[in-house]
Amino acid sequence: MREQDMDKSLSIVTTGEQLNFYKSLQFHRYEATPYLHLQQLIREYEFKASDRIVDFGCGKGRLNFFLYHHTGATVTGVEMNEEYYRLALENRGNYRKKYGSDDSIQFFFGFAEEYPIHQQDQFFYFFNPFSIHIFRNIIHRILQSVEKNDREITLILYYASEEYIDFLESMGMFQLRSEVICSQGNPLERFSIYGLAF
Numbered sequence: 001m002r003e004q005d006m007d008k009s010l011s012i013v014t015t016g017e018q019l020n021f022y023k024s025l026q027f028h029r030y031e032a033t034p035y036l037h038l039q040q041l042i043r044e045y046e047f048k049a050s051d052r053i054v055d056f057g058c059g060k061g062r063l064n065f066f067l068y069h070h071t072g073a074t075v076t077g078v079e080m081n082e083e084y085y086r087l088a089l090e091n092r093g094n095y096r097k098k099y100g101s102d103d104s105i106q107f108f109f110g111f112a113e114e115y116p117i118h119q120q121d122q123f124f125y126f127f128n129p130f131s132i133h134i135f136r137n138i139i140h141r142i143l144q145s146v147e148k149n150d151r152e153i154t155l156i157l158y159y160a161s162e163e164y165i166d167f168l169e170s171m172g173m174f175q176l177r178s179e180v181i182c183s184q185g186n187p188l189e190r191f192s193i194y195g196l197a198f
Helices: 003-010 035-044 062-071 082-099 132-148 162-171
Strands: 052-056 074-079 105-109 123-126 154-158 174-181 190-196
Touching: 003 062, 035 062, 035 174, 052 062, 062 074, 062 082, 062 105, 074 082, 082 105, 123 132, 132 162, 154 162, 162 174
Parallel strands: 052 074, 052 123, 074 105, 123 154
Antiparallel strands: 154 190, 174 190
């Protein structure tokens, strides 16, 4: 199924040209995770309706709608681009008109470092949205949250940069639990799933 057809089935719009981008070396260009790869992720990794997932750099919300629609999990998208945030809210309105939903699809407007990590957030998704400096900051904030409310934490990295991987492996607190290989031709097209080591 084409990306546009999948969007249509969810009554959202996440394809199309890129919008104005925040000009800084700290933030990377937004790109939506391919639906084909998201389908592979949920085939190989089981999410439950009780899960709480945070998508840093969610853009128009593709991951949010897809995961909620197929798993029932609560998904919060964090987006700093005002236009993408507006479009994500518009998508939520259209999705609700077609399917209805409770507050399980949420969006936070602001920088990733400003997102108030909920004491029950357990899954954190990164499609290489920002520099290693910001990534380190977010990981430390996640660990502080765990100190306050002990729980299992899972990091899902798609198209992960070497810097992200090196940082996680050097700190020794996260272990690679599994990988979902999406392409034999491009080794970066994979989900690397890390769990907090106890």
